[in-house]
Structures are given as structure tokens and as C-alpha cells.
Amino acid sequence: MPESNPSSLDLALTSWRQALGKDAVLTGEDCDRYGRNCIAVARRISAVVCPCTEAEVEIVVKIARDQKIPLYPISTGHNWGYGSAAPAADDSVIVDLSRMNRVLEVDPVLGVVTLEPGVTQQQLRDYLDQHQLPFLVPVTGAGPTCSLLGNALERGYGITPHGDHFAAVMALRAVLPSGEIYQSAIAEAGGKDVDHAYKWGVGPYLDGIFTQSSLGIVTQMTLALARVPERVELFIFGLPEEADLESGVDAVRALRQSLGDGLGAINILNRLRVLSMIEPYPLEAAAQGKVIPGDMIEAMAKRRRLPYWFGVGALYGTKETVPAMRRRVKKTLGPRSKGLLFFSKSRLGLLQALMSLVPGTLGQVMQERLRTLDETLDILLGRPRETALKLAYWKSGGVPSARDPDEPLDPARDGCGIMWYAPLVPMTARSVRSYVDMITEICPKFGINPLITLTTISERCFDSTVPILFDLQTEGEQAQACYRALFEEGQRRGFLPYRMNLKSMGLYVDRENSVYWRTVERVKQALDPNQLFSPGRYHRGVVPEAALNAAESEMDNE
Ligand SMILES: Cc1cc2nc3c(=O)[nH]c(=O)nc-3n(C[C@H](O)[C@H](O)[C@H](O)COP(=O)(O)OP(=O)(O)OC[C@H]3O[C@@H](n4cnc5c(N)ncnc54)[C@H](O)[C@@H]3O)c2cc1C
Incomplete structure (x- = not known):
């Protein structure tokens, strides 16, 4: 990592202030909020610079190059559970791109949008609504409040039809460590429109090297958007017993294989994960550092009439195709599940109106359930909601009491402890069983409640998300130890994360004799020999070429 002694940093700060204006450069206490995160990682942040345009990013990079100051770009910096806005290495200057928040272009015919890093989910929603774009x-x-661009660079996913967010990236532009602007060969050759309509370009596919990496500052991105379908239906189902999981997995896979794109992602959640959405955390029963006792989970689940596993999915299509798909879901899932129900927006509205007439607790419970379903359906309809984000607050973290109801949730600001373990699991009954057994065995050993979600990210693979919820003040080490144990046992059993938090990247990148990570290092050295961008993010840091060659010849001799 380049040395950022005070004098070179001071020179850089002066130059950035001159070029971008005083308000665009933060130092001292003004940087504190960027260090707050949910995974109990501490980072020294030298300063924060906030460019407003691509041209300003170029200036920021030029000054950083001259003074050898490491930069760490973020879009909105809400990478909660993976490190939030904190940089991978100490003494970095954060490049906060949230002021670059313009929707640059929408092509309603081809269904693509070009936007800057700071554009949030809500902003795009408002833009599409204002312009009546379907x-x-x-x-x-x-x-x-989260960005679309930063999420796609993390290769994040959701449950709308274009659920794999990097798969929907058609084109991007980035400032390289050299200060040059990267764009695809087709865009360079003058084919901007077709570049936005075709992902792969020509020649080696390079856009991907800017994801989960440290090789460029992405200044704009073109995304393919899914059209609002004629009809959308949410369905829910239960697998009553723990042992019903295997047949549920087989049914879900069969549906994914037969229904193709009309079927959105299906989530399977264990009952503890469902309880985290509908019950307050039973602090009195779960002593600090211990998990919620089994009999208590049993009682809560019984009171809420929860099955052991709960499933939710969506059908997207026309008024002809959705009923046909519904019949297929009934045929496949019906015999293996309980309580298979389908909801459209209008049906939910009607049920909510009816339930408001039912007095007492039953009416209240039903209304609450219908409200959650309604919010879930909104999410499936591409309307951002905070419904799922509340999970971060289940065990720890306080929403300020004088909170303005319009003020968005922010788990990093509010001191929530959450660290995601997010491994890929082959979609077979055997693998899922081995995976679930592993989580339920390991998490409680570290005082972590085993909350499990399995999301179909293709017809072959689940990504599972286990939120390691912990007290940020007292249980950081415990949480990290749990993550490590899960990673190592998962590795033995064949389940590996698709994405890593700041503290844990070494579990992958520090593997000895890894040709893959040595190759990453070579690419890094070719593009960023001075380790100017995001040092330590998905790479090992400084590895001189001689050391890489020595490691290679050592392997040859083995
Ligand atoms: C309860 C809860 C639910 C969540 N649900 C989901 C979910 O459903 N799906 C999901 O994917 N995530 C989820 N997350 C994780 C995370 O909060 C989101 O992925 C979020 O979108 C990431 O933050 P961001 O968009 O602000 O990206 P940022 O934090 O801005 O970016 C993430 C990282 O990408 C790199 N980066 C960002 N912008 C640039 C750039 N312009 N150039 C170069 N590098 C850049 C940086 O290294 C940065 O640290 C969830 C978190 C919580 C707590």
C-alpha cells in the first residue's frame, strides 16, 4: 500500500479543495459516520472526497496518483452486513459518489436505464413513476436508500425478475487507476446504443473485472429493466415438519426447471427466520451470548401457527400464462406442502378490508400478516420497501426514539450487529440437508441463532443467507469466530460464499498456491501498480512480481 504521510495527504487535500470546492472534502469528525458499520470492523479513514461528475472523479484520481494516496470508492456506502462504507484498508481516502445521482438516460423502447453511482432504488422508482415508465x-x-450501481458491483441479487443484478448490467464506464476512462470496445467504436442493448461487447469480456474488485471507479452503468408484467401473483406455502425440507427442495427445483422466467425467485425460510420478522426478540429468555431456547421457539411458532419451513414465490406473466403457471405450482407443491395460497394485489386489498372488520387478536394478527404480504408483493413489483431491513434491528441496535417516521432506517448509524454468511448451495435435497445441519450445529455453539433463508438464484443453485445477528458492543469476536467456523466447515462440505465481508476476504484470497488469486494479483499490478484503488479488497495487497514468480516455480517443483 502506498505510504500516505501527512504532508502528501495535506497536499492532496489542498488540491482537492481547490478543484472540487471546500464542501466536497471532509476530514476529522466529519468522516466518522463512514467508519460506522455492522460487522465490528475498525478502520482509520484519512478523508472523504465527494465528486459530482465523472470529470471530477478524474481530477480526484490524478491528485491521488500524484500524492500516492489510496482511494476507496463507494456509491451509497450501505453495504450493511459486509462492511457498510468502511474501506478495506486503513488510511484510505473514501471517494463518496453519492452526489453523482443523475438518471442519465432511459430508453423505454429497449428497456434500459443509464445511471450514476448515487442513484438509489427509491430515486429510480420515483423517476419511473414521474415519467410513467412501466x-x-x-x-x-x-x-x-441503497444504490443500484454499488449493489450490482457486489453482484448482489433480489427477487424481482432480473434478480441477478450484475447479469442485468449491459454496459459501464470507469475511471482507471491510470486516469483513463474505460468503456467497452463497441462503445469506443461509436456503437453506444447497441452497447447498451448487448452485454458482452467484443473481445475479452472486461466489464466483469470491475465487480468484487479494486480495479476502477465506476462512474455510470446501463441496466436492463424488467417490464411491469400484466399480472403478478405472490404465493406462500408451508412445509410443516423439519423433515419435509427435502421434498420441498425437490418440488421447488422441479418448478424452477419447468416454469422458466415466469417464476420469480422462491425463498424458503426456517421458522426462526420468520419469527424474526413478526415477533420481538425475546431478550429476557435468551441470556447474553446464548441462543433462544428450543422450547421457546416451539411455543412462539405454535402461537403463530408457523410451519417448520415457510416458502414464498411469485408468478410473472399475462392473464393467460399466470393461471396456467398457478395450476402447475398447485400440482407440484400442493401435495408436498400445507397452506399453499396465491395473492394478487387486488385480492390482498379485499382481504385487508375484510380483516379490518374482524375484532380482537385474531383480526389484528391477520391484518399484520396481510400487511407483511402486501409489502412483500410491493417488493416483487419493484417498489423498494424497508420490510426486510428491519431484520438488522431484531437482536441489537436502537432506532433513535425521536426518529422522524420519514427518516430512513440505517443499521450502521443505529448500531446494529449483522454479518452475512451467504454461501451457494447446490439445489439438491442431499446438499441442502447437509447445509442446514451444518448451520444448526455450528451457529448455537457461538451463541448465534440459526436463521436460514434459501433463495433460488437459478434452477440449479440456492444462495443461502444466514444473518449472524450479534451485539455490536460485546459480541464482535464471537460473530467473527462463528463466520470463520461456518466458512471452514462449509468449505469442507462444498458450500462457499458468493460475496465476502471486509473482515473475511482473507479466507479466500490468502489461500496458498492459488493460481486464481495470483492471476488477480497480476491483473491488479498491471492496472494499478501503485495499489491506488481499494487496497485489500478481493486481493492480497502488495505482492511483488518476483514473489509471484517464486511461488509459481515452487508449485512447478512439487
Ligand atoms: C437486512 C438487510 C437486507 C439486505 N438485503 C440484501 C439483498 O436482498 N440483496 C443484496 O444484494 N444485498 C442485501 N443487503 C446487503 C447490502 O446492504 C446491499 O447489497 C446494498 O445495496 C449495498 O450497499 P450500496 O448499494 O450502498 O453499495 P456500496 O456500499 O456503495 O458499494 C458496495 C461496495 O462496492 C464497491 N463500489 C461501490 N461503488 C463503486 C464504484 N462506483 N466504483 C467502484 N467500486 C464501487 C465498494 O467497494 C463498496 O464497498 C442487505 C443488508 C441488510 C442489512
Whole structure:
């Protein structure tokens, strides 16, 4: 990592202030909020610069190059559960791109939008509504204030039809460590429109090297948007017993294989994960550092009439195709599940109106359930909601009491402890069983409640998300130890994360004799020999070429 001694940093700060204006450069206490995160990682942040245009990003990079100051770009910096806005290495200057928040272009005929890093899910929603454009926002559980661009660079996913967010990226522009502007060969050759309509370009596919990496500052991105379908239906189902999981997995896979794109992602959640959405955390029963006792979970689940596993999915299509798909879902899932129900927006509205007439607790419980379903349906319709984000607050973290109801949730600001373990799991009954057994065995050993979600990210693979919820003040080490144990046992069993938090990247990148990570290092050295961008993010840091060659010849001799 380049040395950023005070004098070079001071020179850089002066130059940035001159070029961008005083308000665009933050130092001292003004940087504190960028260090707040949910995974209990501490980072020294030298300063924050906030460019407003691509030209300003170029200036920021030029000055950083001259003074050898490491930069760490963020879009909205809400990478909660993975590190929030904190940089991978100490003494970095954060490049906060949230002021670059223009929707640059929408092509309603081809269904693509070009936007800057600071554009949030809610902003795109408002833009599409204002211009009456019939598209879904590719929303995530992280909610309205999160960027689309940063999420796609993390290869994040959601449950709307274009659920794989990097797959929907058609084109991007980035400032390289050299200060040059990267764009695809087709765009360079004058084919901007077709570049926005075709993902792969020509020649080696390079856009992907800007994801989960440290090789460029992405200044704009073109995304393919899914059109609002004629009809959308949400369905829910239960697998009553723990042992019903295997047949549920087989049914879900069969549906994904037979229904194709009309079927959105299906989520399977264990009952503890469902309880985290509908019950307050039973602090009195779960002593600090211990999990919620089994009999208590049993009682809460019984009171709420929860099955052991709860499933939710969506059908997207026309008034002809959705009923046909519904019949297929009934045929496949019906015999293996309980309580299979389908809801459209209008049906939910009607049920909510009816339930408001039912007095007492039953009426209240039903209204609450219908409200949650309604919010879930909104998410499936590409409308960002905070529904899923509340999970971060289940065990720890306080929403300020004088909170303005319009003020968005922010788990990093509010001291929530959450660290995502997000491994890929082959969609077979055997793999899922081995995976679930692993989570339920390991998490409680570290005082972590085993909350499990399995999301179909293709017809072959689940990504599972286990939120390691912990007290940020007292349980940081416990949470990290739990993550490590899950990573290592998962590795033995064949389940590996699709994305890593700041503290844990070493579990992948520090593997000895890894040709993959040595190759990443070579690419890094070719593009960023001075380690100017995001040092330590998905790469090992400084590895001189001689050391890479030595490691290679050592392997040859083995
Ligand atoms: C309860 C809860 C639910 C969540 N649900 C989801 C979910 O459903 N799906 C999901 O994917 N995530 C989810 N998250 C995780 C996370 O909050 C989101 O992925 C969020 O969108 C990431 O933050 P961001 O958009 O502000 O990206 P940022 O934090 O701005 O970016 C993430 C990282 O990408 C890099 N980066 C960002 N912008 C640039 C750029 N312009 N150039 C170069 N590099 C850049 C940086 O290294 C940065 O640290 C959830 C989190 C919580 C707590």
C-alpha cells in the first residue's frame, strides 16, 4: 500500500479543495459516520472526497496518483452486513459518489436505464413513476436508500425478475487507476446504443473485472429493466415438519426447471427466520451470548401457527400464462406442502378490508400478516420497501426514539450487529440437508441463532443467507469466530460464499498456491501498480512480481 504521510495527504487535500470546492472534502469528525458499520470492523479513514461528475472523479484520481494516496470508492456506502462504507484498508481516502445521482438516460423502447453511482432504488422508482415508465426497479431487501450501481458491483441479487443484478448490467464506464476512462470496445467504436442493448461487447469480456474488485471507479452503468408484467401473483406455502425440507427442495427445483422466467425467485425460510420478522426478540429468555431456547421457539411458532419451513414465490406473466403457471405450482407443491395460497394485489386489498372488520387478536394478527404480504408483493413489483431491513434491528441496535417516521432506517448509524454468511448451495435435497445441519450445529455453539433463508438464484443453485445477528458492543469476536467456523466447515462440505465481508476476504484470497488469486494479483499490478484503488479488497495487497514468480516455480517443483 502506498505510504500516505501527512504532508502528501495535506497536499492532496489542498488540491482537492481547490478543484472540487471546500464542501466536497471532509476530514476529522466529519468522516466518522463512514467508519460506522455492522460487522465490528475498525478502520482509520484519512478523508472523504465527494465528486459530482465523472470529470471530477478524474481530477480526484490524478491528485491521488500524484500524492500516492489510496482511494476507496463507494456509491451509497450501505453495504450493511459486509462492511457498510468502511474501506478495506486503513488510511484510505473514501471517494463518496453519492452526489453523482443523475438518471442519465432511459430508453423505454429497449428497456434500459443509464445511471450514476448515487442513484438509489427509491430515486429510480420515483423517476419511473414521474415519467410513467412501466418498469420494475431491481429492488433488494436492503431497501430504498441503497444504490443500484454499488449493489450490482457486489453482484448482489433480489427477487424481482432480473434478480441477478450484475447479469442485468449491459454496459459501464470507469475511471482507471491510470486516469483513463474505460468503456467497452463497441462503445469506443461509436456503437453506444447497441452497447447498451448487448452485454458482452467484443473481445475479452472486461466489464466483469470491475465487480468484487479494486480495479476502477465506476462512474455510470446501463441496466436492463424488467417490464411491469400484466399480472403478478405472490404465493406462500408451508412445509410443516423439519423433515419435509427435502421434498420441498425437490418440488421447488422441479418448478424452477419447468416454469422458466415466469417464476420469480422462491425463498424458503426456517421458522426462526420468520419469527424474526413478526415477533420481538425475546431478550429476557435468551441470556447474553446464548441462543433462544428450543422450547421457546416451539411455543412462539405454535402461537403463530408457523410451519417448520415457510416458502414464498411469485408468478410473472399475462392473464393467460399466470393461471396456467398457478395450476402447475398447485400440482407440484400442493401435495408436498400445507397452506399453499396465491395473492394478487387486488385480492390482498379485499382481504385487508375484510380483516379490518374482524375484532380482537385474531383480526389484528391477520391484518399484520396481510400487511407483511402486501409489502412483500410491493417488493416483487419493484417498489423498494424497508420490510426486510428491519431484520438488522431484531437482536441489537436502537432506532433513535425521536426518529422522524420519514427518516430512513440505517443499521450502521443505529448500531446494529449483522454479518452475512451467504454461501451457494447446490439445489439438491442431499446438499441442502447437509447445509442446514451444518448451520444448526455450528451457529448455537457461538451463541448465534440459526436463521436460514434459501433463495433460488437459478434452477440449479440456492444462495443461502444466514444473518449472524450479534451485539455490536460485546459480541464482535464471537460473530467473527462463528463466520470463520461456518466458512471452514462449509468449505469442507462444498458450500462457499458468493460475496465476502471486509473482515473475511482473507479466507479466500490468502489461500496458498492459488493460481486464481495470483492471476488477480497480476491483473491488479498491471492496472494499478501503485495499489491506488481499494487496497485489500478481493486481493492480497502488495505482492511483488518476483514473489509471484517464486511461488509459481515452487508449485512447478512439487
Ligand atoms: C437486512 C438487510 C437486507 C439486505 N438485503 C440484501 C439483498 O436482498 N440483496 C443484496 O444484494 N444485498 C442485501 N443487503 C446487503 C447490502 O446492504 C446491499 O447489497 C446494498 O445495496 C449495498 O450497499 P450500496 O448499494 O450502498 O453499495 P456500496 O456500499 O456503495 O458499494 C458496495 C461496495 O462496492 C464497491 N463500489 C461501490 N461503488 C463503486 C464504484 N462506483 N466504483 C467502484 N467500486 C464501487 C465498494 O467497494 C463498496 O464497498 C442487505 C443488508 C441488510 C442489512
